Amino acid sequence: MRVRLTQSAEHAADLVAHEILTQLRAKPNLVLGLATGSTPIGVYTRLVDAYQSGAASFAKVHTFNLDEYLDLPASHHQSYRFFMQRHLFDAIDIPAAHIHFPPSEGQNLLRRCQQYETEIEDLGGLDIQLLGIGSNGHIGFNEPTSSLRSRTRIKTLTPKTRQDNARFYASDETQPTLAATMGIGTILGARTILLQAFGQKKAEAIRATVEGPVSSYCPASALQLHEDVTLFLDSEAASRLSMQDYYLQTQMHEEQLRREDRM
Ligand code: GLP
Numbered sequence: 001m002r003v004r005l006t007q008s009a010e011h012a013a014d015l016v017a018h019e020i021l022t023q024l025r026a027k028p029n030l031v032l033g034l035a036t037g038s039t040p041i042g043v044y045t046r047l048v049d050a051y052q053s054g055a056a057s058f059a060k061v062h063t064f065n066l067d068e069y070l071d072l073p074a075s076h077h078q079s080y081r082f083f084m085q086r087h088l089f090d091a092i093d094i095p096a097a098h099i100h101f102p103p104s105e106g107q108n109l110l111r112r113c114q115q116y117e118t119e120i121e122d123l124g125g126l127d128i129q130l131l132g133i134g135s136n137g138h139i140g141f142n143e144p145t146s147s148l149r150s151r152t153r154i155k156t157l158t159p160k161t162r163q164d165n166a167r168f169y170a171s172d173e174t175q176p177t178l179a180a181t182m183g184i185g186t187i188l189g190a191r192t193i194l195l196q197a198f199g200q201k202k203a204e205a206i207r208a209t210v211e212g213p214v215s216s217y218c219p220a221s222a223l224q225l226h227e228d229v230t231l232f233l234d235s236e237a238a239s240r241l242s243m244q245d246y247y248l249q250t251q252m253h254e255e256q257l258r259r260e261d262r263m
Pocket of ligand 1: 036037039040066067134135139140141161
């Protein structure tokens with residue numbers, strides 16, 4: 001697990017966008033796993049800028065979103081589909097048929113969740129999975145106690161998650177209690193995982209993710225089992241890590257070896 005202590009959320013977004021755009025240049029038909037929430041917005045802004053300045057094209061890219069609320073139509077202002085259209089898809093050249101979401105409406109949800117897995121596999125797997133993290137350590141909507149090998153399925157949201165997201169709903173709106181989400185096993189199948197976390201309210205989840213044991217009680221701790229995962233943290237999110245000096249030193253060594261062209 002690579003821990004990047006960044007100067008700010010803006011700096012983290014620069015680094016993550018740079019990594020995605022570098023991989024996109026090498027592989028124009030990149031398969032991207034995408035996340036929602038306030039955390040990845042800076043990355044999406046930079047991807048849109050890259051497209052609009054002619055530096056990148058998403059015409060051959062396929063995207064798979066991590067999760068979606070059950071029964072919120074794409075037109076609902078709190079649906080993740082709505083969020084993605086607004087922050088990314090409407091502003092780039094990705095064909096509509098290349099945009100994938102886990103099934104969140106209609107019948108046969110479990111069978112269609114399995115199909116979602118097959119669609120990912122048929123395109124050769126996720127090249128990059130972008131992640132945020134919930135204050136309870138969830139990734140996607142894999143809530144505490146989610147199986148570490150889980151695949152795309154329907155999950156019940158915890159009271160903590162609903163409370164964290166309650167601010168987005170008007171008092172007369174019903175907040176969803178269920179969501180379709182990629183599983184932890186699905187996420188671990190991505191070749192590269194980039195997780196961003198900002199602010200004090202993520203500090204405990206980040207401590208448990210990086211320095212705690214692998215446990216389904218902190219779903220993000222399963223990332224310790226992945227061979228290419230980088231966490232991009234601002235100083236508040238990193239504030240409860242006990243080995244910050246070591247992470248900085250590791251980062252310095254890696255940069256030095258790269259500069260010397262030895263990596
Ligand atoms: C939701 C999403 C997660 C996201 C989390 C954190 O619960 N399902 O994918 O990481 O929110 O959101 P934010 O980035 O707004 O803190």
